[in-house]
Amino acid sequence: ATYSFEGKTILITGGAGDIGKATAQRFAANGAGVVLLDLNETKMAEMVQELEEYNVPLGAFQCDVTLADSVANAFSGAMAQVGQIDYIFNNAGYQGVFAKTDEYPADDFQKVIDINVIGxxxxxxxxxxxxxxxxxxxxxxxxxHAGVDGPPNMLAYAASKFAVIGMTQTAAKDLAAYGIRVNSLSPSLIGPGVMWTRQTELQAAVGSQYFDLDPKVVEQQMINSVPMRRLGSLEEVANGVSFLMSDEASYITGFNLDITGG
Ligand code: NAD
Incomplete structure (x- = not known):
């Protein structure tokens, strides 16, 4: 689906990542200005270069979402550069390590919560x-989807994504009176990309009853758990963002959109 975002601007956190990039391209192709926020300055700079072909306003600001001041500074920088921002894709995230609950490291649990909840x-x-x-x-x-049905060996990630869905529901109620819609997106197996590769390797390494010890077999096991028997693409995630931001979704708020192939 394509929607016109002519004259609008989207700010994307985690803008240097796989989903951030696919979404930035989608919005730029449909006329929107794009501002990226990410820890990774180098990757953002490369992406800005790639986006130049769309001839839309662009910006990139180094930002650590776990720090309120860093976020505030990036937002002011973005506003100074592009003026109005109409859409915010709150997308930066970290998958955490993979470990059974009785072995889950406390420092990594904290890190996941810092990025995915506090951020x-x-x-x-x-x-x-x-x-x-x-x-x-x-x-x-x-x-x-880990925030809808907690997967094995992903204790902190599941906790953090359940929290994101909860914050979405409350924020939608709190902000409705200002004409702000707030929705969440819940993809499951998306690829190719960093997270897909990482999760097949790390699920294999845990050695649990759920997955084989060989990452290639784990890939197949995961795909076989999907009714549509394939991964979702990055573009199919961008489709969801695009729909939820668009005026076609004007009466939709507080909603969690599953993108899971069934
Ligand atoms: P990715 O690792 O390619 O991108 C994540 C980006 O977030 C990276 O560019 C990273 O630098 C940035 N980031 C991490 N910590 C940050 C911080 N403190 N401040 C600012 N930026 C920070 O992964 P992705 O697949 O593009 O994931 C994007 C989002 O989608 C994440 O929230 C992830 O949990 C979620 N998600 C991904 C999948 C998937 O299979 N890819 C499935 C469901 C949900």
Whole structure:
């Protein structure tokens, strides 16, 4: 599906990652200005170069979403550069290590919560303030199907993504009066990409009853668990973001859209 985002601007956190990139390309191709926020400056700079062919306003700001000041500075920088921002894709995230609950490392649990919960909160709050003051807009928070049905060996990630869906429901209620819609997206097996490769290798390495010890076999096991028997593409995730941001979704808020192939 394509929607016209002519004259609009989207801010994407985790903008240097796989899903951030696919979404940036989709919105730029449909006329939107794109501002990327990410820890990784080098990858963002490469992406900005790639996006130049679309002739839309572009910006990139180095930002650590776990720090309120860093998010606030990036938002002010973005506003100074592109003026109005209409859509915020709150997408930066970290998958965590893979370990059984009795072995899950506390420091990694903290790290996952810092990025996926506290980070999402800082960006959600900054987005809410900006959109409140500028007359409304739409926010999409990146959850995961792990936030609907906790997968094995992903304790912190599941906790963090359940939290994202909860924050989405509350924020949708709190911000409805300002004309701000807030929805979440829950993909499951998406690839190719960093997260897909990482999860097949790390699930294999755990050695649990759920997956084989060979990552190639794990890939097949995972794909066989999907009714549609294939991975979702990055573009199919961008489709979801695009729909939820668009005016076609004008009466949809507080909703979690599963993108799981069944
Ligand atoms: P990715 O690793 O390619 O991208 C994540 C990006 O977030 C990276 O560019 C990274 O630098 C950035 N990031 C991490 N910590 C940050 C911080 N503190 N501040 C700013 N940026 C930070 O992964 P992706 O597949 O593009 O994932 C994007 C989002 O989608 C994540 O929230 C992830 O949990 C979610 N998700 C992915 C999948 C999948 O299979 N790919 C499935 C469900 C949900």
């Amino acid at each position: 999402v909160f800082h960006v959600l709050k900054a987005a809410a303030q900006h959109l409140r003051d500028s007359g409304g807009g739409a926010i999409v928070n990146m959850a995961s």
